[in-house]
């Protein structure tokens with residue numbers, strides 16, 4: 001049996017601790033240090049009068065061993081190191097240490113026990129389909145970071161439609177890679193432990209990350225992120241605001257800057273942009289980012305969100321449930337140079353008359369029919385085009401976005417927050433397709 005992650009070592013001392021006894025305690029610690037290597041959480045219990053000096057001495061000792069992080073938490077001493085740890089490594093060690101202590105010194109240990117408190121609460125599914133009813137609450141081992149990974153204690157996770165679409169089976173059989181699968185890719189949290197190859201982060205850092213759709217892991221108390229998909233979170237940005245950014249923010253950013261070529265410093269030629277589903281996770285970021293550029297922005301959304309999108313800078317708003325909205329006609333008669341298309345089910349024939357001469361539609365939800373249109377427009381050298389967009393997560397862009405949030409130039413609009421224990425409510429809310437902004441899950 002291999003246990004990864006946190007190991008909780010409880011040493012209960014019954015006898016009065018003298019200095020030499022303390023030396024023996026440190027010997028136990030040294031043995032643990034030499035033959036284990038991971039995050040160790042040590043608690044030493046004794047008579048209340050003895051515990052403080054023992055802990056202080058142990059802290060000094062641990063510093064001498066250059067353990068990564070030493071801190072006192074109440075009566076507990078916590079220290080951490082950096083390498084993989086297996087149960088098999090540790091199991092034979094502790095009883096032996098305990099036995100040798102008992103025989104070498106007249107010190108009685110009532111128990112030297114190791115409790116594997118390395119389990120965490122997570123939400124997973126074990127097959128395709130089932131929606132929110134397919135989610136299961138489980139206790140699973142805290143994951144262990146590999147060389148280039150960080151272990152994060154999660155503070156917020158945001159959902160994206162791709163999370164439940166993968167459960168539905170749209171990427172079958174590629175994704176998820178295996179069952180059971182813990183979904184959720186966009187997270188914010190605190191670094192607890194780093195793999196030996198990690199250079200830019202250390203325990204205690206606040207970060208946000210994209211975990212990757214293949215791995216997921218966000219609906220849990222802990223998750224591992226790749227260093228290259230993790231960025232620092234400034235203190236001014238809350239965990240929920242940060243967790244909203246990765247997929248939704250980066251998709252909006254990529255469609256505007258890379259696909260449409262909009263410069264977000266306001267330079268560049270003026271462009272007329274239409275954003276459909278502007279009240280969604282992607283759309284609300286897209287409206288705000290588009291207005292950082294030299295743009296005129298028309299959007300579609302439901303009537304209840306018209307004032308919200310206007311407050312974020314939209315120049316013209318179409319209620320998608322009205323005939324004008326369904327026709328996508330700009331009230332000022334503008335033709336669109338670019339469409340960031342976050343809605344679904346709108347045929348090319350509706351876009352075509354509203355596009356400028358070289359107008360392009362960037363489709364965020366490519367379907368078979370939109371791919372056929374894309375191919376047809378390509379092979380006929382049409383000036384007006386429909387192009388699929390697939391987000392490519394880049395940490396430099398994520399860093400740019402979180403800095404915009406810090407500076408107050410970009411907001412994460414939060415539809416709702418749900419605790420991990422009610423993750424199925426968040427899941428249902430996202431599937432429903434009527435969220436205004438981001439649906440957030442918090443592990444508390």
Ligand SMILES: NC(=O)c1ccc[n+]([C@@H]2O[C@H](COP(=O)([O-])OP(=O)(O)OC[C@H]3O[C@@H](n4cnc5c(N)ncnc54)[C@H](OP(=O)(O)O)[C@@H]3O)[C@@H](O)[C@H]2O)c1
Nearest residue numbers: 161277279280281282302320343364365389390391434435
């Ligand atoms: N290609 C990629 O890499 C990529 C990346 C991210 C997202 N996506 C896709 O992009 C789409 C949008 O993502 P999201 O996260 O923004 O979704 P979302 O947050 O679930 O979008 C929900 C919002 O869409 C609005 N909406 C629904 N149908 C609409 C319509 N016909 N016209 C105008 N507004 C409409 C809803 O408004 P009401 O409540 O008023 O109906 C709601 O506020 C999804 O299909 C997603 O899978 C693709």
